[in-house]
Amino acid sequence: MEIILALAIGILFASGVWLVLRPRSFQVITGLLLLSYAVNLFIFITGRISLNKPPLTLDETALDPALYADPLPQALVLTAIVIGFATTALYLVVLLGSRGLTGTDHVDGKEKETDE
Amino acid sequence: MLLLSLILLPFLGAAVAACMPQHARNREAWFAAIIALCGLLLTLSQYAVISEGTALRYQLNWLSAFDLNLIFRMDGLAWLFSVLIQGICLLVVLYARYYMSPKDPVPRFFAFLLAFMGAMQGVVLSGNLIQLVMFWELTSLTSFLLIGYWHHRPDARRGARMAFTVTSIGGLCLLVGVLLLGHVAGSYDLDQILQQAEQIKAHDWYLPILILIALGALTKSAQFPFHFWLPHAMAAPTPVSAYLHSATMVKAGVFLLMRLWPVLAGTPEWTWIIGTAGVCTMLIGAFLAIFQHDLKGLLAYSTISHLGLITCLLGIGTPLAMVAAIFHTLNHATFKASLFMAVGIIDHETGSRDMRKLSGLRRVLPYTAALAIVASAAMAGVPLLNGFLSKEMFFAEALMVGSASNWWMSAAAVMMGIFGVAYSLRFIQVFFGPLQTDGGEEVHEPPRWMRFPVELLVLCCLVVGILPELSIGILLEAAAASVLAEQLPEYSLAIWHGFNLPLTMSIIAFIGGIVFYRWLQLKCNLRQRDKVPLFHRLNGKESYEATMLWLAASAARLERSLSSRRLQPQLLLLILAGMAAGAVLLWFMPTVPAQLTYTPIHWPFALLWLAGTACAIAAAWQAKYHRLAALILVGGTGIVTSLTFLWLSAPDLALTQLMVETVTTILLLLGLRWLPARISAKKLQLIASSRDKLRRSRDLLIAISSGVILSVVSYLILIQPENQTISRFFIENSLPLGGGSNVVNVLLVDFRSFDTLGEITVLSIVALTVYALLRRFRPAAESIKLPPQQTNPIDPASIQTPAEQAGSGYLQVPGIYIRLLLPIIIVVSVYFFMRGHNLPGGGFIAGLIFAVGLIIQYLLAGTAWVEARLKMQPHRWISVGLGLAVVTGLGAWVFGHPFLTTHTAHIYLPVLGELHLPSAFIFDLGVFAVVVGTTMLILTALAHQSVRSHRVPGANPDATNLQQEDR
Structure with missing residues (x-):
């Protein structure tokens, strides 16, 4: 399982980095989405892999941490996901505004001579 | 207490004076004079105490560990200066009553004057050096405002700026000097510093301390070679010159030298x-x-x-x-x-x-x-x-x-x-x-x-x-x-x-x-x-101007040479820095754990990620020419991520990710319409230049190596045994202290609710920013027209409004069940909200579910139809949500607990039975409202652009007709 997760995070991250370095604003926004998956997963796995141990302490008599998945990275990631949505929206609006003002969807607001 | 009132009185007076009506010259002057007189009388009343040689002292502890306390002390010197400051202020106020023209905005004048007096009082009465520097800077600031009082005059503006620049540079030097002095003396308390004259003079740092403090004092007191600002500050109204530039502010430097005389002189x-x-x-x-x-x-x-x-x-x-x-x-x-x-x-x-x-x-x-x-x-x-x-x-x-x-x-x-x-x-x-x-x-x-x-x-x-x-x-x-x-x-x-x-x-x-x-x-x-004669070449003003110009020019040059306005190089640097950090991390990480603990591979999970990564790579490949496809592919990866959370015991995350995935996809779909059409290079028969190819290979290399580094780091983390973190505390205390079994939710709304409060605030700010940005949105000319899919004459749907399509057109079937779905989704949302404290759910998830329920109504029948039936007003949801969260937090104060302490109540309801109702529940309700409000505000603001844009002049007349039919 470890190797699958590690590879998955790496591939998502690599795809994201590739896209973030592209010149078109839509590519960058897609890249940011992929990067946020990768980073969220990365933060999440710092709590290690736990199967069938959701952090729900329903039994008052069993409060042993070994019985549950680490709740801390989960809480961090939960808020990160929601904030990620907000920043995506902000970026999208800036992107659209820039496109309306400059007439191009290049991230710098102007086409380069050697257009990609 | 008396000393505190000497400082507070002028500042409060300034605030009141600023609010007084524009033309009430007499009232303003009376008011300011009374403030100054009160201060003066209070000070004079202390004469008997001061003349005996005792010093008054008032201390208000703040950060005692860092020796940062609010200390006011009044000894003979401070008393004398205080009388001088308040006495002259009184006379100046009287004088200014007649001097200022009825046309001048007097409230501003008297407000600044009183604020200045307060700042000056602060300087002379401070018993803590850091505090003294703070008031010192405040005098610079208020004097800037006073010199520039007639801000329509260029000489006043220039003089004010010059005075401010010179004195505040001095103030910075002074701050450094005081920090060094405090470090040497082991305290910032003036009384303690004054007792350590010998140690300070013998210390290695004595000279730097002296030079820095002297720089502060000499700039303030307009001493050579910093004297040039004072003549230019004469652009101020004369009462200001009489007060600041003869009696008080320029004396602050001298006062400081007198104050520290026992420590530094000799x-x-x-x-x-x-x-x-x-x-x-x-x-x-x-x-x-x-x-x-x-x-x-x-x-x-x-x-x-x-x-x-x-x-x-x-x-x-x-x-x-x-x-x-x-x-x-x-x-x-x-x-x-x-x-x-x-x-x-x-x-x-x-x-x-x-x-x-x-x-x-x-x-x-x-x-x-x-x-x-x-x-x-x-x-x-x-x-x-x-x-x-x-x-x-x-x-x-x-x-x-x-x-x-x-x-x-x-x-x-x-x-x-x-x-x-x-x-x-x-x-x-x-x-x-x-x-x-x-x-x-x-x-x-x-x-x-x-x-x-x-x-x-x-x-x-x-x-x-x-x-x-x-x-x-x-x-x-x-x-x-x-x-x-x-x-x-x-x-x-x-x-x-x-x-x-x-x-x-x-x-x-x-x-x-x-x-x-x-x-x-x-x-x-x-x-x-x-x-x-002789000195006409000695022009401090010119050298000052030249220095400022040189500074601005070299800053611009530095900016040009070191930075770029282009996004790509900046992102490249950021990613390279991140990679370097990852590489350093790898260097220090223990590579072989004590005992290797592998989890056996689940093959369905592997297949899932095969699909997930394939989606990601395909999205990276297609994002340029096939945006919709790329969006769908990214969504695929998102679903796989969500399933992964579910698989690895994080049901809350899985739910949140799923809902966010939904709204993000809708968001981007709404945005796609405004982007330019892109025809693939193959169709245009463009051939990429070798430079482009080189750059692509470079980026590919960077992408792959960063992926490899993160993979290796993740793998090494995963095979380490688990560390002892504060998670243990949360798991053990979530139920006993927080009263909920869902540890993640209790963490969010109870243990770390202050963080969550910050987060929902950020969310609200972002939503409002999005809304504000979109109000000024001007789409590019070619995207104003209705897209060809909507104007195709063969398609009968193109002549129907969205509401008609859903009511009797081709969307009739989905129309019926999606409308039927709305109450069900709301019930589901309430269910997830209510159980959130004990089982997966909570404000975030319920809010997102609720928002999605509404959004699909928009998707189905169009903005006009929904908004004719439902006044959503997302702004109110946001403000109510934030208000609830803050009020819950403040409620803890009523019971004498710190901000956001959770209080639990048990209520018995006739049918439902006993209800466990912690105050975190109300906080979570706030979170819920904010999430619904922000999501709806962002999405509907964007959706409205499609409706609004047709009103832009010069739009396609066909589109305008269609729009009219829409109504």
């Missing part, structure tokens, strides 16, 4: 730095003053010179010089403030301050002339006036410097005396000779009460000059004793000390001054001369 370095600056300033200021044409300019340079004299006395460093310095500070404040006010009267009545255009004013302004002549006599040091006494003391001290053979200091002192007499003569010249005024109108004496402050100050000059011991002796002693403690020297304030050397020097100065002035008049055409 070394050769001190004498050299402070003394040299003082002597240079004193001579240059006095010399330049002679050649001014502007009356205020003359007074400004004379102020510089007198401040130089005080600094010089402090530099000499003997206890007697200290007494003389305090004495002269007081004397200078009285005669210089009265002279400034007299100039203000002249300016006010004649409309000019130019000495070339004015003469014979004695005939029309007899009283003012008499007062000004007496005050300038005090400035020149004529016997029977206060200026004479302190100047005699200065001469006496100058004689003591060095030995009998070293007479340089004495020569400088006499020279200063000669110049002082000369510029005083130049000043009173405007009152003599034939009558000549600038304007044509009748010149007459000012109103009675406008002259009153001048009269009072001149009276002080006379009383102190004639009866020094009786009038000022005891005050001076208390002030000097508070600095010098047991070193207080024997001194006598008598007028007549017998015929001795200082008196001879005075006489030489007088005769020399008169002769020098006559000579200048006859030989150098002083009255019309434009250039200052």
Whole structure:
């Protein structure tokens, strides 16, 4: 399982980095989405892999941490996901505004001579 | 408490004065005067305590561990300065009542003036050095506002900026100096620092401390070579000049040197730095003053010179010089403030301050002339006036410097005396000779009460000059004793000390001054001369301007050479830095764990990620030419991520990710419409240049290597045994303390609810920003038209409104069940919300579910249809949500607990049974409302653009018709 997760995070991250370095604003926004998956997963796995141990302490008599998945990275990631949505929206609006003002969807607001 | 009120009163007064009506000159002035008077009376009432030599002290602990406490202390010196500050403020307020024109915005003036007074009080009463620096900066700031009061005038703006730049640079130096001093002394408490004089002087850092603090004091007190800002600050209204630039602010530097005198003075370095600056300033200021044409300019340079004299006395460093310095500070404040006010009267009545255009004013302004002549006599040091006494003391001290053979200091002192007499003569010249005024109108004496402050100050000059011991002796002693403690020297304030050397020097100065002035008049055409001899090249203003220009230019150059406005290189650098950090991490990570613990591979999970990563790679590949496809592919990866969370025991995350995935996809779909059509390079038969290919390979390389690094780091983390973190606490206490079994939710709304409060605030800000940005949104011309899919004449749907499509058109079937779904989704949302504390769910998830339920109605039947039936007003949801969260937090205060402490109540309801209701539940309700509000605000604001854009002029007429049919 470890190797699958590690590879998955790496591939998502690599795809994201590739896209973030592209010149078109839509590519960058897609890249940011992929990067946020990768980073969220990365933060999440710092709590290690736990199967069938959701952090729900329903039994008052069993409060042993070994019985549950680490709740801390989960809480961090939960808020990160929601904030990620907000920043995506902000970026999208800036992107659209820039496109309306400059007439191009290049991230710098102007086409380069050697257009990609 | 009394000390605190002395500081708070002016600031509160400033706030009130700022709110008063524009034209209530009298009320404003009365109000400000009452504030100043209250302060003055409070201060005076402490006279008995202070004169006994005890210091008042008030301490309010803040960060005691860092020695940052609010300390106010009042000893003799602070008391004297405090009386000076408040007393002159009172007179200046009275004067300003008549001076300010009815057209000026007076509330602003009095508000700034009171704020300045408060800041100045803060400087003199601070018992903590950091606090002193803070008030010090505040005086710079308020004086900036006061100098720039007539902000429509360019010279006022420039003067204000210059004064602010110079004094605040000094203030920064002072801050560093004070930090070093506090470090050496082990405390920022003034009382403790003053007891460690020996250790500080012996310390290695003594010299840097001295230089930095001296820089602060010298810039503030306009000492050479920083003196140039003061003449330019004369663009301020005259009451401001009288208050700030004669009596108070410029004295702050001197005050600081006096305050730290016991700690820093008495070394050769001190004498050299402070003394040299003082002597240079004193001579240059006095010399330049002679050649001014502007009356205020003359007074400004004379102020510089007198401040130089005080600094010089402090530099000499003997206890007697200290007494003389305090004495002269007081004397200078009285005669210089009265002279400034007299100039203000002249300016006010004649409309000019130019000495070339004015003469014979004695005939029309007899009283003012008499007062000004007496005050300038005090400035020149004529016997029977206060200026004479302190100047005699200065001469006496100058004689003591060095030995009998070293007479340089004495020569400088006499020279200063000669110049002082000369510029005083130049000043009173405007009152003599034939009558000549600038304007044509009748010149007459000012109103009675406008002259009153001048009269009072001149009276002080006379009383102190004639009866020094009786009038000022005891005050001076208390002030000097508070600095010098047991070193207080024997001194006598008598007028007549017998015929001795200082008196001879005075006489030489007088005769020399008169002769020098006559000579200048006859030989150098002083009255019309434009250039200052010898010193006209010494132009502080020009070098200041040049420095500022150079700084701005080099900053721009640096920015050009080091940074880029282009996004790609910036992102590249960011990613490379991240990679470097990852590589460093790898270097330090233990590669082989104690025991390898692998989880066996689940093959379905592997297949899932095969799909997930394939989606990601395909999205990366397609994002340029096939945006919709890329969006769908990214969504695929998102679903896989969500399933992964579910698989790995994080049900809350899985739910959140799933819902966010949904709204993000809708969001991007709404945005796609505004992006330009992109035809693939293959169709256009474009061939990528070799440079592009090179860049692509470089980016690919970076992407792959960063992926590899993150993979390896993740893998190494995963095979480490679990660490002990604070998670243990959360798991063990979530149920007993937080009252909920869902640890993640309890973490969010209880243990770390302050973080969550911050997060929902950010969410709200982002949503409002998005909304605000979209209000000004102007789409590109080619995307204004309706897309071809919607105008296809063969498609019957293209002539229907979205509502018709859903009602009777091709969307009839989904129309029925999606509308049916709305109440179900709301119930589901409520269900997830209610169980959130104990089972997966909570405000975030429920809010997202609720928002999605509404959004699909929009998707189905269009904006117009939904909004005709549902007034959503997401702004209100946001404000209600934030309000609920904050009120819940504040509620804890009612019970005496810290902010956001959770309180649990158990309520018994008839049908539902016992309800477990912690206050975190209400907090979570706030979160829920904010999430619904932000999501809806963002999405609907974006959706409205499609409806709105057709109104843009020049849009396709067909589209406009369609739009009309829409209604």
